[in-house]
Amino acid sequence: ILNVEQSPQSLHVQEGDSTNFTCSFPSSNFYALHWYRWETAKSPEALFVMTLNGDEKKKGRISATLNTKEGYSYLYIKGSQPEDSATYLCAPRMDSSYKLIFGSGTRLLVRP
Amino acid sequence: ETGVTQTPRHLVMGMTNKKSLKCEQHLGHNAMYWYKQSAKKPLELMFVYNFKEQTENNSVPSRFSPECPNSSHLFLHLHTLQPEDSALYLCASSQGRELAGGHNEQFFGPGTRLTVL
Numbered sequence: 741i742l743n744v745e746q747s748p749q750s751l752h753v754q755e756g757d758s759t760n761f762t763c764s765f766p767s768s769n770f771y772a773l774h775w776y777r778w779e780t781a782k783s784p785e786a787l788f789v790m791t792l793n794g795d796e797k798k799k800g801r802i803s804a805t806l807n808t809k810e811g812y813s814y815l816y817i818k819g820s821q822p823e824d825s826a827t828y829l830c831a832p833r834m835d836s837s838y839k840l841i842f843g844s845g846t847r848l849l850v851r852p
Numbered sequence: 853e854t855g856v857t858q859t860p861r862h863l864v865m866g867m868t869n870k871k872s873l874k875c876e877q878h879l880g881h882n883a884m885y886w887y888k889q890s891a892k893k894p895l896e897l898m899f900v901y902n903f904k905e906q907t908e909n910n911s912v913p914s915r916f917s918p919e920c921p922n923s924s925h926l927f928l929h930l931h932t933l934q935p936e937d938s939a940l941y942l943c944a945s946s947q948g949r950e951l952a953g954g955h956n957e958q959f960f961g962p963g964t965r966l967t968v969l
């Protein structure tokens with residue numbers, strides 16, 4: 741069974757703070773990593789798909805890095821805003837399988 | 853809006869009822885997925901259809917019966933469910949063709965919150 745760990749489970753920050761959280765996955769047979777942002781009562785929204793070791797992706801104030809050799813990815817949010825409040829999910833794919841193996845997510849709450 | 857819709861958004865049913873969940877995608881995709889999220893658990897893949905053919909059944913009990921009449925629609929038929937089947941059921945779609953390889957980015961619907969009494 742593939743073990744995908746996300747930490748922390750939840751995070752409360754003040755508006756304007758920068759924050760980051762981690763996704764850990766087995767490094768062997770890695771193929772791709774997907775990050776999703778999931779607001780309550782809405783659909784999970786794709787943020788990034790990352791494949792190469794050392795990849796860095798950016799979308800506005802959100803960025804992500806990937807280390808496939810040690811099996812982790814960081815998601816960073818610069819200058820958090822209340823609208824960033826959501827659960828952030830990571831989902832690696834292994835061996836070019838189509839299956840996404842989801843972590844439990846990091847729930848972020850940004851206080852105004 | 854992700855282009856994937858699900859109905860109903862909420863469903864309460866008794867253990868002897870029969871109901872169906874519906875998913876529709878407007879993205880021209882050929883692969884569709886059912887996921888389940890139980891309380892405090894990660895999303896779990898249940899079924900996959902690619903070009904209307906079922907390619908994955910992740911050891912799901914037979915009281916859940918999927919149907920994919922065409923590439924745009926996916927149903928999940930429910931009968932004699934148990935209270936522990938109460939969960940959020942999410943549908944997703946992706947381009948398909950070759951499910952393996954490529955990014956095969958999945959686009960999700962908002963889910964159906966199911967409560968079994």
